[in-house]
Amino acid sequence: MADLKQTSKEYTNDNDTLFESFEKHKNHSLKTLIGLYKGQYFKIFLSVLFFAIKHTPVWVLPIVTSSIINVATTKPDNAGKVITINVVIMAVLIAQNVLTNYFHTYFYAKVIRNVECGLRSSMVWKLQQLSITYHNEMQSGRLQSKIMRDVEQVENLSAQIFITILSIILNVIVALGVVLSSSFTVFLFFIATIPVAVIIRNVFRDRINTSNRDFRKEMEETSVRVMEMVELIPVTRAHALEDTETVKINKQLKRVANKGFKLDMIQSFFSSISWAAFQFFQVLCLGFTGYLAVKGTILPGDVVMYQTYFATIVHQVSGVISLLPIISKGLESVDSIGDILLNNDIEDTGGRRKLKNLKGSIEFKNVSFKFRKADGSTLKNLSFSVNPGETIAFVGASGAGKSTILNLVIGFLRTTSGNIYIDGEDINNLNLKEYRKNISVVPQMPILFTGTIRENITYGSDEVSEEHLAQIIRSANLDEFIDSLPDGLDTMVTEHGANLSGGQRQRICIARAFIRNPKILILDEATSALDTISEQKIQNSIDNLVKNRTTLVVAHRLSTIRNADKIAVIGDGGLLEFGTFDELMEKQGEFYKLRALQQ
Numbered sequence: 001m002a003d004l005k006q007t008s009k010e011y012t013n014d015n016d017t018l019f020e021s022f023e024k025h026k027n028h029s030l031k032t033l034i035g036l037y038k039g040q041y042f043k044i045f046l047s048v049l050f051f052a053i054k055h056t057p058v059w060v061l062p063i064v065t066s067s068i069i070n071v072a073t074t075k076p077d078n079a080g081k082v083i084t085i086n087v088v089i090m091a092v093l094i095a096q097n098v099l100t101n102y103f104h105t106y107f108y109a110k111v112i113r114n115v116e117c118g119l120r121s122s123m124v125w126k127l128q129q130l131s132i133t134y135h136n137e138m139q140s141g142r143l144q145s146k147i148m149r150d151v152e153q154v155e156n157l158s159a160q161i162f163i164t165i166l167s168i169i170l171n172v173i174v175a176l177g178v179v180l181s182s183s184f185t186v187f188l189f190f191i192a193t194i195p196v197a198v199i200i201r202n203v204f205r206d207r208i209n210t211s212n213r214d215f216r217k218e219m220e221e222t223s224v225r226v227m228e229m230v231e232l233i234p235v236t237r238a239h240a241l242e243d244t245e246t247v248k249i250n251k252q253l254k255r256v257a258n259k260g261f262k263l264d265m266i267q268s269f270f271s272s273i274s275w276a277a278f279q280f281f282q283v284l285c286l287g288f289t290g291y292l293a294v295k296g297t298i299l300p301g302d303v304v305m306y307q308t309y310f311a312t313i314v315h316q317v318s319g320v321i322s323l324l325p326i327i328s329k330g331l332e333s334v335d336s337i338g339d340i341l342l343n344n345d346i347e348d349t350g351g352r353r354k355l356k357n358l359k360g361s362i363e364f365k366n367v368s369f370k371f372r373k374a375d376g377s378t379l380k381n382l383s384f385s386v387n388p389g390e391t392i393a394f395v396g397a398s399g400a401g402k403s404t405i406l407n408l409v410i411g412f413l414r415t416t417s418g419n420i421y422i423d424g425e426d427i428n429n430l431n432l433k434e435y436r437k438n439i440s441v442v443p444q445m446p447i448l449f450t451g452t453i454r455e456n457i458t459y460g461s462d463e464v465s466e467e468h469l470a471q472i473i474r475s476a477n478l479d480e481f482i483d484s485l486p487d488g489l490d491t492m493v494t495e496h497g498a499n500l501s502g503g504q505r506q507r508i509c510i511a512r513a514f515i516r517n518p519k520i521l522i523l524d525e526a527t528s529a530l531d532t533i534s535e536q537k538i539q540n541s542i543d544n545l546v547k548n549r550t551t552l553v554v555a556h557r558l559s560t561i562r563n564a565d566k567i568a569v570i571g572d573g574g575l576l577e578f579g580t581f582d583e584l585m586e587k588q589g590e591f592y593k594l595r596a597l598q599q
Helices: 002-022 029-035 042-052 057-072 079-129 132-137 140-182 184-191 196-229 233-236 241-296 300-341 400-412 430-434 453-457 465-477 479-483 502-515 533-546 581-586 588-596
Strands: 362-369 380-385 391-395 417-422 438-441 520-524 550-554 567-571 574-579
Touching: 002 029, 002 079, 002 300, 029 140, 029 300, 042 057, 042 079, 042 140, 057 079, 057 140, 057 300, 079 140, 079 300, 079 533, 140 184, 140 196, 184 241, 184 300, 196 241, 196 362, 233 241, 241 300, 362 400, 380 400, 380 417, 380 574, 391 400, 400 438, 400 520, 400 550, 417 438, 438 502, 453 465, 453 502, 465 479, 465 502, 567 581, 567 588, 574 581, 574 588, 581 588
Parallel strands: 391 550, 391 567, 438 520, 520 550
Antiparallel strands: 362 380, 362 417, 567 574
16 A cells, blocks of 8 residues: 555656646647656756767768878878877777667666656546546547557657757767868858758648648547447457448548558658758769869868768758658647646546545435536436435436436536535535545446456455455355356456356456445446346345445346335436335336336
């Protein structure tokens, strides 16, 4: 538990830095990217320093080459000594590259991986804070694409900054510096190439950015469609719709391919024009410096030096231009990540009251609720109350609003109007995180994660004794099933619990709910996945376990709620009937009609 708190604290500190960067530099992707490295600047400095040292052989080699050629052509008396000194200098510089390159890589890789981990951690953290409404409206495949692909693009951009762009900047500075110190005339010729690079970049910038944005969105859509396809494979196979599904996905894949092809062609055209322009300038440089050598303004060896440095500058400027698509993708991904980190649709419970010793009374007072994109209200002026320890069952037609009521009690949804009171306190004034520690929910569709049965049952419970765990397992009617397994509680559950039956999965979820010892229990058609025999067995267990707990039940099979203290019949956005099982049967109203349909 202490480790969890420490880790949570570290994540919070790192996340605050990343959130601050996104918040401070809205609509400025590059500034946001730079801000992500706050706190890492010293390591970046060390990386740059070692890069400069390890790269010295590249910068010194043209000077050494020029010196040796000049000595070879002029043949001074100390020619052998000069050549030997130049060779030794180059040998030393080349040898040091091995060690300094290691330290350069160590520091930049450390920084990039920390930011990569921090970004994904921050996105996961924020997703845990965003409202359930947000998650219902946002496709999971799109979120997965942002967490994996977009962070990868930012990581790729960061690596290019630390390797390619850093190399380009230093190479250009050194080359121009050496040329300026040698010949101002040649320096001016070098400077003349810069406007060409700027013009080419501006011509293609908007088209590349637009194509990158379209391609990213299409990739997100593809991720969504592929995830849906994988989830639907059992349904697809059962109805012999493999060909139909394949055609549908192939259409989406072709759209991605077309977007990617368009982007590739723009980038290729952009790169080829850049290359041709700078190769032309390089030929001009060779002719220009050759002319100066003929005139005696410079030595023959200087022609090689200037040509080498100009080739370096041409290569570096071309490198910048070829990097523009990667930069564009990276900055576009920064904006995409910001869609999550800057989203304000969160459950802000800071400073709100923490309920102590929750008893479990619930009151709905004139509650109305309307979904954002719905035409009408799901609930209208709904009022009822539940005393601590009572069990209330909600029945009604599909879409009547039964699950909406449960989500309002959990705090997943907020009322459009009216109030919900928990122990007399408006739920809007409660710290929902603390409040939910007193709640257990068994959803209609059992949700299990990859891990052992023990881990799935004890999920979220820090200290569970073997005795208490065994008691819960017996109460959930899981003991015989677990005893039959070779590894017992340590049996691995595969993805989505595919190696278990529906009833087994549901009983594990029920055990998980009761091991928390909740004050409020919410069962959303918890027995719907069980066969008749399992349902009868587990219903007896539930009847024993719900004692002294406030329990809200959404029931499909009306026979399972005979022992409920009250039954609420929901319809037309409100409460049609309210009473005990016997009272509603005697009344022969809506509940009586529903019960008759199931007999």
